[in-house]
Amino acid sequence: MPVASGCPYGMHRVLEPKGSLPQGAQRLDNTMEIYDNEILVDVETLNIDSASFNQIRQQAGDDERRMAEIMLEIVATRGKHHNPVTGSGGMFIGRVREIGSALQSRELKVGDRIASLVSLTLTPLVIKEIKRIHKDTAQVDIAGQAILFSSGIYAVLPQDLPEKVALAVLDVAGAPAQTAKLVKPGDTVLVIGAGGKSGSLCLHEAKKRVGPAGQVVAMDYGEAAVNRIKGLGLADVVLNVDATKPIDCLQVLHGACGKLADLTINCVNIPQTEMASILCTRDGGTVYFFSMATSFTAAALGAEGVGKDVTMLIGNGYTKNHALIALEVLRENPKLRQLFSEIYV
Amino acid sequence: MPVASGCPYGMHRVLEPKGSLPQGAQRLDNTMEIYDNEILVDVETLNIDSASFNQIRQQAGDDERRMAEIMLEIVATRGKHHNPVTGSGGMFIGRVREIGSALQSRELKVGDRIASLVSLTLTPLVIKEIKRIHKDTAQVDIAGQAILFSSGIYAVLPQDLPEKVALAVLDVAGAPAQTAKLVKPGDTVLVIGAGGKSGSLCLHEAKKRVGPAGQVVAMDYGEAAVNRIKGLGLADVVLNVDATKPIDCLQVLHGACGKLADLTINCVNIPQTEMASILCTRDGGTVYFFSMATSFTAAALGAEGVGKDVTMLIGNGYTKNHALIALEVLRENPKLRQLFSEIYV
Numbered sequence: 001m002p003v004a005s006g007c008p009y010g011m012h013r014v015l016e017p018k019g020s021l022p023q024g025a026q027r028l029d030n031t032m033e034i035y036d037n038e039i040l041v042d043v044e045t046l047n048i049d050s051a052s053f054n055q056i057r058q059q060a061g062d063d064e065r066r067m068a069e070i071m072l073e074i075v076a077t078r079g080k081h082h083n084p085v086t087g088s089g090g091m092f093i094g095r096v097r098e099i100g101s102a103l104q105s106r107e108l109k110v111g112d113r114i115a116s117l118v119s120l121t122l123t124p125l126v127i128k129e130i131k132r133i134h135k136d137t138a139q140v141d142i143a144g145q146a147i148l149f150s151s152g153i154y155a156v157l158p159q160d161l162p163e164k165v166a167l168a169v170l171d172v173a174g175a176p177a178q179t180a181k182l183v184k185p186g187d188t189v190l191v192i193g194a195g196g197k198s199g200s201l202c203l204h205e206a207k208k209r210v211g212p213a214g215q216v217v218a219m220d221y222g223e224a225a226v227n228r229i230k231g232l233g234l235a236d237v238v239l240n241v242d243a244t245k246p247i248d249c250l251q252v253l254h255g256a257c258g259k260l261a262d263l264t265i266n267c268v269n270i271p272q273t274e275m276a277s278i279l280c281t282r283d284g285g286t287v288y289f290f291s292m293a294t295s296f297t298a299a300a301l302g303a304e305g306v307g308k309d310v311t312m313l314i315g316n317g318y319t320k321n322h323a324l325i326a327l328e329v330l331r332e333n334p335k336l337r338q339l340f341s342e343i344y345v
Numbered sequence: 346m347p348v349a350s351g352c353p354y355g356m357h358r359v360l361e362p363k364g365s366l367p368q369g370a371q372r373l374d375n376t377m378e379i380y381d382n383e384i385l386v387d388v389e390t391l392n393i394d395s396a397s398f399n400q401i402r403q404q405a406g407d408d409e410r411r412m413a414e415i416m417l418e419i420v421a422t423r424g425k426h427h428n429p430v431t432g433s434g435g436m437f438i439g440r441v442r443e444i445g446s447a448l449q450s451r452e453l454k455v456g457d458r459i460a461s462l463v464s465l466t467l468t469p470l471v472i473k474e475i476k477r478i479h480k481d482t483a484q485v486d487i488a489g490q491a492i493l494f495s496s497g498i499y500a501v502l503p504q505d506l507p508e509k510v511a512l513a514v515l516d517v518a519g520a521p522a523q524t525a526k527l528v529k530p531g532d533t534v535l536v537i538g539a540g541g542k543s544g545s546l547c548l549h550e551a552k553k554r555v556g557p558a559g560q561v562v563a564m565d566y567g568e569a570a571v572n573r574i575k576g577l578g579l580a581d582v583v584l585n586v587d588a589t590k591p592i593d594c595l596q597v598l599h600g601a602c603g604k605l606a607d608l609t610i611n612c613v614n615i616p617q618t619e620m621a622s623i624l625c626t627r628d629g630g631t632v633y634f635f636s637m638a639t640s641f642t643a644a645a646l647g648a649e650g651v652g653k654d655v656t657m658l659i660g661n662g663y664t665k666n667h668a669l670i671a672l673e674v675l676r677e678n679p680k681l682r683q684l685f686s687e688i689y690v
Binding site: 007009011019021023024117118119121122151152153174245246247248275279283289292294295296297299300301302303304305306307308309310311312313314315316317318319320 | 352354356364366368369462463464466467496497498519590591592593620624628634637639640641642644645646647648649650651652653654655656657658659660661662663664665
């Protein structure tokens with residue numbers, strides 16, 4: 001039975017150190033009795049972050065039984081699946097069991113299947129049983145429960161898309177949703193790392209919004225990525241160049257388009273692509289860094305070092321309705337849906 | 346005599362590795378003969394980055410002669426004062442000796458005293474003699490020369506401000522200039538780390554722009570900082586709270602103002618203040634991270650973790666006319682000018 005309201009950010013669940021937020025906490029209270037502004041979920045599957053999953057595999061010598069022990073040990077110690085070595089978490093899929101009285105106005109009902117869109121590093125979790133470990137997908141089927149705080153975002157899984165496809169999209173939902181907010185008609189939009197999961201969704205949103213006077217430029221490196229992009233038919237220009245070589249990128253872009261980008265979206269999952277993003281953007285333009293490989297200082301000092309007056313945005317993984325926007329992309333675009341069904345599942 | 350045009354970003358000066366930009370280069374060509382889009386400067390003083398200066402002091406056992414040897418060795422090896430241990434540089438002060446023909450239209454003339462606003466890590470430099478090492482200020486008087494590329498930003502030193510005061514302001518010029526661009530009338534603007542160098546300049550720009558319907562909230566930690574802020578008379582509300590404790594900050598701000606900030610400017614020079622900045626900003630608001638201690642992933646994942654839809658900006662050290670804007674603050678505000686003369690020189 002729900003007790004009093006907790007902190008919307010879950011501070012009431014932090015056991016140590018006191019005063020920290022759940023993500024930074026060493027240990028959470030994972031008692032599966034909800035406060036009236038929490039949601040209790042019966043968890044079916046954990047999507048372990050790939051860095052964390054690989055570390056666990058290594059530590060266990062690839063032995064599944066030992067992997068299960070390590071995972072149980074993490075949760076027993078911390079009250080959450082927060083890998084102490086990699087510092088990373090993942091997300092979960094499950095079915096809503098109970099909704100706190102303070103959250104009854106939400107469009108969510110007991111029995112709904114949801115995916116958490118906040119990290120396991122801040123999610124109170126109990127694992128009763130580890131049923132199966134899928135080494136190929138870093139998914140782990142369990143019997144267990146988790147708690148979402150009132151600030152904790154989630155998505156109700158759609159009926160019309162395969163679960164794995166939906167999850168692949170939800171994992172990067174912030175990117176297309178932010179692209180939708182940033183692109184203006186007439187813009188030249190450059191997507192770096194356009195052949196990847198987040199990049200290809202951004203291409204779709206950019207193409208929809210630039211209109212006939214704008215153009216979408218896709219940049220990636222290697223024949224496979226370039227062919228994948230061409231097959232989508234979303235980019236007006238496709239450039240094959242190494243994003244860690246800023247001057248090459250600048251020259252190739254300028255050679256192909258005769259101008260620089262109004263908006264550059266960086267979706268590259270390798271480090272040291274900040275300068276290419278900055279140099280390829282016009283003075284007064286905007287760079288959106290969605291890649292987690294972005295270095296804050298490399299971007300800040302890099303722009304200063306070349307005297308480039310660009311607005312640089314940190315890719316917030318969340319923006320309002322991001323799950324809705326990202327899932328809709330696959331409904332609008334059969335080719336992207338096929339790509340996600342074939343490659344990113 | 347000037348030779349042909351070089352790359353605006355100085356790629357033509359990179360000896361190794363080929364294809365990298367000057368900042369990332371191991372070694373630059375520091376031949377003091379300019380290309381027609383370069384500027385040659387007789388250098389008087391190097392302002393060594395404090396991390397670099399301290400490392401050199403330590404390595405030299407605080408011996409000035411040995412420090413000089415280390416500095417000469419760095420420049421002999423790399424063609425720039427790019428400390429191989431700390432990775433950092435600094436800036437220089439000098440007098441313009443020659444302006445390439447392609448840059449003659451600039452408002453700059455031979456003989457002008459300038460401060461470089463790009464890092465020594467990307468600046469071709471020759472040191473002929475080290476004259477004096479100022480251990481208290483990390484300044485080193487030299488005889489030498491340096492080259493600015495056409496993208497290299499600099500400021501002509503003002504006649505009406507003491508040089509050290511001007512330098513202290515120029516060091517953080519991006520912060521007040523960006524604040525000037527971001528603040529809108531009626532805004533509630535929160536400056537975190539408001540008692541410091543960049544923070545106090547931001548307070549001035551914010552106060553000028555919020556108008557009677559807006560308010561400026563200053564946050565810092567400790568009596569000294571708080572009293573300094575109160576003495577300036579620029580903040581409508583002054584809060585004494587530890588910015589590494591996000592929930593404390595949120596509660597103190599909400600208690601004092603009854604609402605969250607439309608714009609939060611983070612000028613704190615210590616790590617782990619991202620969450621306080623995010624939590625103190627309203628949904629749909631903006632966080633401007635000027636602090637080099639900002640972690641990209643802490644900000645990106647942190648906002649997602651609490652489901653906060655805020656625009657997060659990476660503090661570009663450069664924006665158009667930033668030196669002009671920042672120096673003007675001290676002319677407009679005698680109290681700030683006094684503060685800078687007393688404390689930050």
